[in-house]
Amino acid sequence: MTDDTLFNGVLLAVFASALATVLLLSWVNAPYGRHQSSGWGPTIPVRLGWVLMESPASLVFFYFYFTGQQAFQLVPLLLMVVWQLHYMHRSFIYPFQIRVKPGARTTMLVIALGSFYCGINGYLNGTYLSHYANHLTVDWLTDPRFILGVMLFGFGYYLNKRSDRMLRELREQNPGAYQIPRGFGFNWVSMPNYLGEIITWSGFALASWSLAGLSFVLFTMANLVPRALANHRWYRETFSDYPRDRKAIIPYIL
Numbered sequence: 001m002t003d004d005t006l007f008n009g010v011l012l013a014v015f016a017s018a019l020a021t022v023l024l025l026s027w028v029n030a031p032y033g034r035h036q037s038s039g040w041g042p043t044i045p046v047r048l049g050w051v052l053m054e055s056p057a058s059l060v061f062f063y064f065y066f067t068g069q070q071a072f073q074l075v076p077l078l079l080m081v082v083w084q085l086h087y088m089h090r091s092f093i094y095p096f097q098i099r100v101k102p103g104a105r106t107t108m109l110v111i112a113l114g115s116f117y118c119g120i121n122g123y124l125n126g127t128y129l130s131h132y133a134n135h136l137t138v139d140w141l142t143d144p145r146f147i148l149g150v151m152l153f154g155f156g157y158y159l160n161k162r163s164d165r166m167l168r169e170l171r172e173q174n175p176g177a178y179q180i181p182r183g184f185g186f187n188w189v190s191m192p193n194y195l196g197e198i199i200t201w202s203g204f205a206l207a208s209w210s211l212a213g214l215s216f217v218l219f220t221m222a223n224l225v226p227r228a229l230a231n232h233r234w235y236r237e238t239f240s241d242y243p244r245d246r247k248a249i250i251p252y253i254l
């Protein structure tokens with residue numbers, strides 16, 4: 001099998017599994033966080049789980065990126081930096097920022113599947129940027145797709161990180177409990193951190209103008225839209241005073 005055949009085959013498999021994921025997660029809630037439940041096999045400590053799940057997206061990306069002939073060209077380098085900005089944080093900082101109950105554990109199956117996907121995603125996007133993306137010359141810096149993509153990435157990144165920080169602050173006020181989050185993106189939707197994540201990777205896909213980036217957006221949506229709907233239902237069932245006009249993930253729509 002040539003490298004091209006492998007790359008295209010993996011890409012196709014990710015598109016197919018995004019479809020399978022949205023169907024599966026519309027039917028069953030991934031067992032972690034507020035939907036953690038027994039009966040899903042062995043568990044591991046929550047912080048370790050996050051590191052193991054997310055770090056392949058950073059490390060595998062680095063490996064395939066730096067084996068490519070375009071690795072030291074300006075535009076691929078910029079896209080590599082924004083990718084790593086997110087994933088170094090998510091893998092090695094976020095897990096130690098979240099507030100977890102002492103001894104809290106998470107489902108190993110979720111971590112194993114997430115880790116496998118993150119490795120595949122690192123392979124696809126790292127490989128694409130430095131092996132295949134011939135259009136990413138310096139001229140691309142002034143292309144509207146790049147400019148708009150970087151702006152979307154920045155906006156999504158801010159929305160995601162600020163919303164996650166607000167949730168941490170809520171936890172600090174009331175350790176171990178869930179409260180109704182209020183303010184900023186929570187005025188419109190229950191899961192602004194998920195919305196920010198989707199906008200971030202839509203920006204990346206646009207700025208890199210790649211099917212690898214698109215596969216990531218679709219996979220992220222396949223994961224986060226059903227989860228946002230489930231979390232929104234959970235909020236409404238749990239809190240009788242939950243704001244009635246707040247949507248799940250897309251303001252005014254969904």
Ligand SMILES: NC(=O)c1ccc[n+]([C@@H]2O[C@H](COP(=O)([O-])OP(=O)(O)OC[C@H]3O[C@@H](n4cnc5c(N)ncnc54)[C@H](OP(=O)(O)O)[C@@H]3O)[C@@H](O)[C@H]2O)c1
Pocket residue numbers: 032033034098099160164167168170171177178179180181193194197219220221223224
């Ligand atoms: N790209 C992808 O496919 C993908 C997939 C999954 C997650 N992510 C990203 O990973 C990050 C975390 O995801 P997540 O699913 O764990 O998000 P989440 O359900 O919003 O939880 C984030 C953190 O806040 C706590 N929390 C949530 N709601 C709270 C409330 N009402 N009151 C107090 N504390 C609350 C959670 O505690 P508990 O753990 O105790 O619930 C957890 O520590 C997000 O930025 C998300 O976008 C990305």
